[in-house]
Amino acid sequence: MYKTKVIAGVDVGTSKVTVLLGEIHEGSKLNVIGLGQSSSQGIVKGEIVDYHLASDCVHAALLAAESQAGVSIDGVYLAQSGGHIEGFPSEASVNIRDTEGSVQQDDADHVCSLAQGRELPENRTTIHHLRRPFVLDGRQVDTPVGLEGDRLEVSYWTMHGDSRKISDSIHIINAFNLHVDDIVLAGLASSAAVATPDQKKSGALVIDIGRGTTDYALFMGGFCMRAGCLPIGGDHISNDLSIGLRMRLKQAESLKLRYGSAILEHKDKTERVWLNNDFEIGDRPIPLWSIEKIIELRVSEIFEVVLKKLGGQFNPDKLASGVILAGGTSKLANIDQCAENVFGIQAHAGDNSAMATGELKDTQFSTALGLLHYGLQYQSENSYSKHRQSSIFGRLKSLFQKA
Secondary structure (H helix, E strand, O other): OOOOEEEEEEEEOOOEEEEEEEEEEOOOEEEEEEEEEEEOOOEEOOEEOOHHHHHHHHHHHHHHHHHHHOOOOOEEEEEEOOOOOEEEEEEEEEEOOOOOOEOOHHHHHHHHHHHOOOOOOOOEEEEEEEEOOEEEOOEEEOOOOOOEOOEEEEEEEEEEEEHHHHHHHHHHHHOOOOOEEEEEEHHHHHHHHHOOHHHHHHOEEEEEEOOOOEEEEEEEOOEEEEEEEEOOOHHHHHHHHHHHHOOOHHHHHHHHHHHOEOOOOOOOOOOEEEEOOOOOOOOEEEEHHHHHHHHHHHHHHHHHHHHHHHHHHOOHHHOOOOEEEEOHHHHOEOHHHHHHHHHOOOEEEOOOOOOOOHHHHOHHHHHHHHHHHHHHHHHOOOOHHHHHHHHHHHHHHHHHHHO
């Protein structure tokens, strides 16, 4: 008999910590049963800079989620983000050994093992090996086993991060007497919530813009071709407003939320909005043109950096589903139009309707929902208990040894 398991998706963001609890029945059905949130402290641009402060806010969110659901957590899926995360392509090829030229499972396993075999620099830990399609004698195939051919190729996009920084986030969960079942790149988790399998098949670029980081993932043919994380987000915009308009950061954030637009709409430079309750110099008018122009430049800059990171992998002709936006900053007015101007393809706001209802449809919950999706996916696989646990312990062995 399958035991019901309660898993948690934990998203430690720059502005807040979000914990969603999911109850898995019979290894294939997931019900979201609890939500806990707390304001972040000790976390800058997705990275822990004060262990004790960060622990307090993560533990507060975990407690709130358990209290709301009235259950205890069995395992945690933990999002990873931050500027320390990097990726690189790795590929390999093998000659088919079967005398009749039919690809065997051993051939596929062998070429995958070779492609994943590249050693990382010291103090780096693998987060994901994202497999791209196989290529058999020059033709792209999803599953090569059973097909005839002479030479099989495969490539991966390998994501890795700073071992110590990943270890810090795992230790915070362990200190709550919980076990981390797996770590997942935040951008991939968000993609699981806001992009459907059909959209990934037809091609989509998912961009999750949070307060301190921007995570992205590029899908073509159903495969993730490239993913990454930038240490810039909504704070980047507020900081420039603060500097450009000579005001405190909190005031700049308020102006961004009230009057912000990612496209310059008000071109009349005499049009003003009022900044009230400035106790240093009193109420004062602010040109609306200046607010919008600064925001447009900074948002465009974020998208242009993503475009540069994608390099030759970005092909607008293969992205029929366009750009899908998620994260708190994606609520900025006209940000979809700004994305269209930079990427040259349609863009729209994502939502979590495929996975959630009510308030959880808001994209602020995309990463945590996506983590539950990963948990369900691997819980439902018969190989979970052996393959998956050995996988994470293999990847993180050095971290636990140092703990």
